[in-house]
Amino acid sequence: MATMADPPAGRAVDSATGTPTETVVEAEDLRMDYGPTRVLDGLGLTVRAGEVVALLGPNGAGKTTTIEILEGFRRRSAGRVEVLGQDPARADEAWRAELGVVLQSWRDHGVWRVRELLHHFGRYYAAYSTPERVRPFDTDTLLGRVGLAGHAHQQVKSLSGGQRRRLDVAIGLVGRPRLLFLDEPTAGFDPQARRDFHDLVHDVVDENDTAVLLTTHDLDEAERLADRILVLTGGRIVADGSAEQLATDLGGDSELAWTVDGRRSVHSTREPAKFVAGLYADHGDSVTDLRVTRATLEDVYMDLVRRHGSGGPANAAEYERKDR
Amino acid sequence: MNPATNAVRLGVARGWTDFLRLSTTPSELFGYIFYPLVFVGVAIGADLEHNETGADGSAYLMTGGVAFLLANTLLLLAQMIGSEREDGTLLRAKALPHGMIGYTVGKSLQLLLTSAVSLTLIIVASLVLVDGFSIQGWTGLLTLLCFCALGIMALAPYGAILGSLTTNPRMTVAVVMMALLGLTVVSGLFFPLDILPAWAGVIGMLFPLYWAGVGMRAALLPETQLAFEATGAWELPQAAGVLMVWAVVGFLVAPWVLRRMARRESGSRVSEARERAMKRAY
DSSP: OTTOSSOOTTEEEOTTTOOEEEEEEEEEEEEEEETTEEEEEEEEEEEETTOEEEEEOOTTSSHHHHHHHHHTSSOOSEEEEEETTBOTTTOOHHHHTTEEEEOOOSSTTTTSBHHHHHHHHHHTTGGGOOSSSOOSOOHHHHHHHTTOGGGTTSBGGGSOHHHHHHHHHHHHHTTOOSEEEEESTTTTOOHHHHHHHHHHHHHHHHHHTOEEEEEESOHHHHHHHOSEEEEEETTEEEEEEOHHHHHHHSOOOEEEEEEETTEEEEEEESOHHHHHHHHHHHHGGGEEEEEEEOOOHHHHHHHHHHHHOOOSOSSHHHHHHHHO | OOHHHHHHHHHHHHHHHHHHHHHTSHHHHHHHHHHHHHHHHHHHHTTOTTOTTSOOHHHHHHHHHHHHHHHHHHHHHHHHHHHHHHHTHHHHHHTSTTHHHHHHHHHHHHHHHHHHHHHHHHHHHHHHHSTTOOOOHHHHHHHHHHHHHHHHHHHHHHHHHHHHHOSOHHHHHHHHHHHHHHHHHHTTSSSOGGGSOHHHHHHHHHSHHHHHHHHHHHHHSOGGGGGGSTTSSOOHHHHHHHHHHHHHHHHHHHHHHHHHHHHHOOHHHHHHHHHHHHHOOO
């Protein structure tokens, strides 16, 4: 693709490398109303091929609603959406074969064996296999990849919570999707399981050049997993960039603490250097114990959420119930 | 490879696997044996045989048992669909290309296999253990097969509809179970209707269970038992007619309700259903 003189229509050009990068998700002015409640209000986002994008936002911000619209599981109220070249609300089964959805299993397929279930689901994709993209994934390779090779012949219901999530990921990946959706992938994980899960997603995604859109309310997770973070609050995307970009560009307030004549003072400002200069001009050498704390990504995020407001029910289905 | 045909093949594989796996689960095995055991036990224990009219009460009761198992397909399907919506099985199918074809084929096959096993069990047990219960020649066998198929087609679609509409599968199954038990009484399934007021029989005749019972009696009881029938004859054409009307309406409405339900399934609905289920003690 990089050797082409002109990028084909419908492809964005990656500004950093100049190579044409295919857009896999594009949403414009997306709106979603549950009765009188507007959950998404003019949301726009783009995901390019091979990119890992985190949709970060507080509970009730509309993350799950957004992802379910993109998955084709929920109808939007208004706006333009294109996922892998089709409108999810009208997309066909061949389109579905290009997607991977990691669902949170509970007790479904409990009596199936791990390998048997993964193999069975994989066979649905065999009809869509091409020489360039052989599908499905080889069952045993994939089981090994997610660390379940030793559990292949166990019943699904005998797996631990963490093992089940690994199986969920394997099922999401078995069709070698071009785009993978992960909704709150590590909710309820302990720190070790969370780290293992992040490593797994990284590895599998790198190997297969799969684009990933994940939702999380965990900043740490977004920072660790994503190439790009979209902050969703108040029904729209209020920030878009890598973790470093967000922290730098959005600045946020730096916190200053100092002591003058034994009196401790604290002040927040967007321009710490200027403030410090003023401080010394006023008090000279009597300023002691000066400390400047730069805004972290977390501060930026909290600030964004506070400014744009959010709230509302924590779960998309809850909106519908209120609606009824 | 055509994706849709592939999905049909996978549906057959799924139905077979679900059937095999569940058939080797102790609780499911118990489900198979439970009804035959209860009905045969009551039929023998109550000693309803050869009372003064020459009518054979035990054999009559067992034909009702067979008809009741036909109605049980409604409960089975409501329970399967209701709980598989709740636990996310259905959403998984929806996330696969042509997964809903696979799911529908799989569930239909699973239901047919499960029904075939439980019907065979109760019929064989009755043939061996209950006097006066016998397949009435080749016409009887044909009648039995036709009315088993008709009965399932007239009843099962309504199970699919109920399973699609419920938000509490266990409660729905309990309520439908009570309703079915009520219907068995006004349908004259276990004992002749003449001991009940006439209006009860009229209510029963509106529902498919009554006519499934007629079909089973025609297939499994000798002509000497015709004295039980209100009209003194096996009303097979009427029975087939009523069952077909129920089947046609069911097969028109059920796919529409199922499609509507499936369209609305999503991750947040499943997790909401899960939370609801976990808050309930039943």
